[in-house]
Amino acid sequence: MFSTRYQRMYNNLIEVCKRNLGNFNENLIRKAFDFALEAHKNDLRASGEPYFDHPYEVALIIAKEIPLDDISIASALLHDVLEDTEITYETLVNHFDKTIAEIVDGVTKIGGVIRDHDASQAENYRKLLLSMVKDIRVILVKFADRLHNMRTLEFLSRDKQIRIAKETMQIYVPFAHRFGLAQIRWELEDLAFKYLDPDAYEDIRKKLKATRREREAYIKKTIAPIKQKLDEEGLKYEIEGRPKHFYSIYRKIVNRGKSFEEIYDLFAIRIILDTENIYECYNVLGIITQIYRPVPDRLHDYIAIPKSNGYQSLHTTVVGPEGKMVEIQIRTRRMHEVAERGVAAHWKYKASYKPSNKEIEEWVDWIRDIFENVSNRDEANRDIIESFKLNLYQDEIYVFTPKGDLKVLPKGATPVDFAFQIHTKVGFHCIGAKVNGKIVPLDTKLNSGDQVEILTSKNQTPNKSWEKFVVTSKAKQEIRKWIKQEENKKVEEGKNLVSKALKKLKIHINNDDLLKLVHRAKFDNLNEFYKAVASGSIDIEEFLTHKPEPEKSPVVTELEKNEFEKFASTAREQIGGVLIAGDKLDVLHNYAKCCNPIPGDEILGFVTRGEGVKIHRKNCKNLERLMSIHQGRIIDVSWPNTDGNYFIVAIKIVGEDRPGMLNDISQTIVNTQNTNIKSVNLQTHHSIFYGTVSINVKNLEHLNRIIEKLKKIPGIETVERFEITN
Numbered sequence: 001m002f003s004t005r006y007q008r009m010y011n012n013l014i015e016v017c018k019r020n021l022g023n024f025n026e027n028l029i030r031k032a033f034d035f036a037l038e039a040h041k042n043d044l045r046a047s048g049e050p051y052f053d054h055p056y057e058v059a060l061i062i063a064k065e066i067p068l069d070d071i072s073i074a075s076a077l078l079h080d081v082l083e084d085t086e087i088t089y090e091t092l093v094n095h096f097d098k099t100i101a102e103i104v105d106g107v108t109k110i111g112g113v114i115r116d117h118d119a120s121q122a123e124n125y126r127k128l129l130l131s132m133v134k135d136i137r138v139i140l141v142k143f144a145d146r147l148h149n150m151r152t153l154e155f156l157s158r159d160k161q162i163r164i165a166k167e168t169m170q171i172y173v174p175f176a177h178r179f180g181l182a183q184i185r186w187e188l189e190d191l192a193f194k195y196l197d198p199d200a201y202e203d204i205r206k207k208l209k210a211t212r213r214e215r216e217a218y219i220k221k222t223i224a225p226i227k228q229k230l231d232e233e234g235l236k237y238e239i240e241g242r243p244k245h246f247y248s249i250y251r252k253i254v255n256r257g258k259s260f261e262e263i264y265d266l267f268a269i270r271i272i273l274d275t276e277n278i279y280e281c282y283n284v285l286g287i288i289t290q291i292y293r294p295v296p297d298r299l300h301d302y303i304a305i306p307k308s309n310g311y312q313s314l315h316t317t318v319v320g321p322e323g324k325m326v327e328i329q330i331r332t333r334r335m336h337e338v339a340e341r342g343v344a345a346h347w348k349y350k351a352s353y354k355p356s357n358k359e360i361e362e363w364v365d366w367i368r369d370i371f372e373n374v375s376n377r378d379e380a381n382r383d384i385i386e387s388f389k390l391n392l393y394q395d396e397i398y399v400f401t402p403k404g405d406l407k408v409l410p411k412g413a414t415p416v417d418f419a420f421q422i423h424t425k426v427g428f429h430c431i432g433a434k435v436n437g438k439i440v441p442l443d444t445k446l447n448s449g450d451q452v453e454i455l456t457s458k459n460q461t462p463n464k465s466w467e468k469f470v471v472t473s474k475a476k477q478e479i480r481k482w483i484k485q486e487e488n489k490k491v492e493e494g495k496n497l498v499s500k501a502l503k504k505l506k507i508h509i510n511n512d513d514l515l516k517l518v519h520r521a522k523f524d525n526l527n528e529f530y531k532a533v534a535s536g537s538i539d540i541e542e543f544l545t546h547k548p549e550p551e552k553s554p555v556v557t558e559l560e561k562n563e564f565e566k567f568a569s570t571a572r573e574q575i576g577g578v579l580i581a582g583d584k585l586d587v588l589h590n591y592a593k594c595c596n597p598i599p600g601d602e603i604l605g606f607v608t609r610g611e612g613v614k615i616h617r618k619n620c621k622n623l624e625r626l627m628s629i630h631q632g633r634i635i636d637v638s639w640p641n642t643d644g645n646y647f648i649v650a651i652k653i654v655g656e657d658r659p660g661m662l663n664d665i666s667q668t669i670v671n672t673q674n675t676n677i678k679s680v681n682l683q684t685h686h687s688i689f690y691g692t693v694s695i696n697v698k699n700l701e702h703l704n705r706i707i708e709k710l711k712k713i714p715g716i717e718t719v720e721r722f723e724i725t726n
């Protein structure tokens with residue numbers, strides 16, 4: 001049950017919401033109010049007031065200054081429960097929803113990042129903050145939170161006052177400016193100024209106060225003829241003369257090197273027109289210049305060319321009564337709203353007042369637009385804008401070293417990227433990493449705000465696998481360079497071992513012959529071989545003295561492959577293709593390149609997606625794997641029965657290249673059961689004879705008999721069925 005105090009506060013908040021928000025869910029705000037009140041019930045602020053007064057005031061600031069929606073107001077009420085009470089993120093999700101829980105979580109996190117680190121790297125901090133924010137309402141609640149903390153700063157120690165005021169000046173003020181939140185920006189700036197330079201602040205305050213009466217009289221005098229003329233024209237408007245905020249006066253004094261008394265534009269007269277017709281602004285400008293003489297070069301048309309944060313207005317300086325210069329600003333009501341409330345005001349002029357998620361996205365786009373369409377006049381802000389752009393795209397992360405320095409890394413960066421960013425040596429000797437105090441795998445993706453510590457060891461060297469997960473080009477290059485260097489070292493080492501062994505064994509071998517040996521041992525090139533020697537996986541002396549296995553077939557050449565293809569397709573064609581359940585397989589089919597089945601092999605069909613049926617050998621390793629995944633896609637196929645008919649096979653013969661060899665071979669074949677030779681193909685290389693012979697056979701028994709007879713020919717080393725399987 002509410003005490004009357006809280007009932008009054010609640011009523012007040014709802015009233016402000018009704019005034020500024022249009023449609024909103026009062027139940028949600030009520031629920032958040034009750035929840036926060038209960039969560040903070042035992043806590044007090046530094047001022048001695050109930051802690052709940054703080055989130056309440058923050059919600060009120062949102063409702064008054066940046067009225068966006070009920071969700072941001074509820075989030076403002078709840079913004080400190082994760083940090084200061086036992087309430088957990090899950091509880092918030094259950095009680096409210098994920099959106100609100102995430103906003104509160106976001107506010108807590110960016111608060112923590114700012115508190116735990118020195119804000120001297122202000123530029124990077126602004127980037128860091130934005131990169132952490134996925135919902136722009138997080139920033140709005142944080143602005144309001146900071147504003148209320150600044151308003152109540154007097155209760156803190158002097159040290160804290162200075163630290164918080166500095167932070168405000170360095171981070172929050174430029175932020176608020178960028179978001180077009182002029183009111184909040186001015187108040188933050190003046191409050192920070194008050195604590196950072198109390199004497200200067202007090203001096204300006206006193207002087208403004210002392211000259212107030214005089215100034216107000218002057219403003220009245222200046223305004224009177226303008227009012228008269230605007231009334232005659234029948235225009236609806238509001239006109240006011242306001243002193244500029246303290247810090248901007250202070251800046252003018254410092255920048256222009258003048259005294260307070262010499263600053264003429266201590267105030268500006270502002271005319272707000274109740275019209276949406278922007279040309280009225282130019283009309284009013286014309287009227288004013290008929291009354292007061294304009295100062296040349298002091299007309300700024302921010303209507304035609306808005307400021308980068310969306311600000312629109314006409315500014316002119318005229319010579320007012322008593323020859324004093326006066327600045328006059330002319331704008332429509334809508335321009336005024338945008339000027340005061342920035343991004344939040346944007347909604348007031350949209351069809352629906354309560355933005356949907358899609359509209360929030362559009363809002364982000366809109367901000368992005370502002371940043372992208374910044375004019376050249378804003379040169380000074382270029383860098384900031386650049387960084388905002390990046391972070392709205394969320395493609396950078398900001399992480400801390402153990403000392404609190406910020407490092408910028410691309411999204412997806414890992415501790416290894418971070419290590420190389422710090423120093424190549426750190427990268428080379430990195431054995432592990434701690435993120436926020438916990439040991440993590442080296443391929444862990446870092447997040448903005450993480451504190452990263454790299455563990456190193458002198459004995460550690462880069463790992464080849466790092467190359468797969470690092471994202472920075474620096475890390476990638478360094479790892480590649482290192483791998484290359486290591487490889488070169490190994491090659492040199494291997495080369496030395498080989499030449500030492502050759503010397504010791506007194507073997508003379510030219511490079512070509514060595515390469516032949518190396519190829520026979522299935523190495524692609526000499527470097528691969530040298531590396532294997534250096535790593536010890538090959539005993540070089542044994543390798544050099546070991547007689548190569550004669551039956552070891554040389555590497556399959558392209559030539560051989562082509563020849564086999566030719567033979568296989570003839571053989572398949574001649575036998576009449578494959579059968580399914582005794583009938584010709586007449587759907588799209590082809591023969592697997594992995595096992596190259598030919599007539600005589602036991603075969604199976606595999607139904608592929610889009611490529612018809614693939615015919616494999618029954619014992620194909622590839623097929624085995626496919627079968628284990630897609631059992632249902634295997635079909636039984638066979639070659640036509642050749643009983644009584646001949647089918648074509650090829651045999652491969654390797655032997656000594658001696659005179660009469662070919663004759664011996666062909667005689668042997670022809671004499672075995674009158675076998676017909678279809679084609680012969682042979683080549684010789686280093687006195688070795690390689691031949692393939694295709695023949696017509698009746699069955700496998702017939703083939704085996706021929707093979708046995710061929711093996712008996714002097715000088716023949718191997719005879720086998722010609723097949724190519726990978």
Ligand code: MN
Nearest residue numbers: 054079080145
């Ligand atoms: Mn707070």
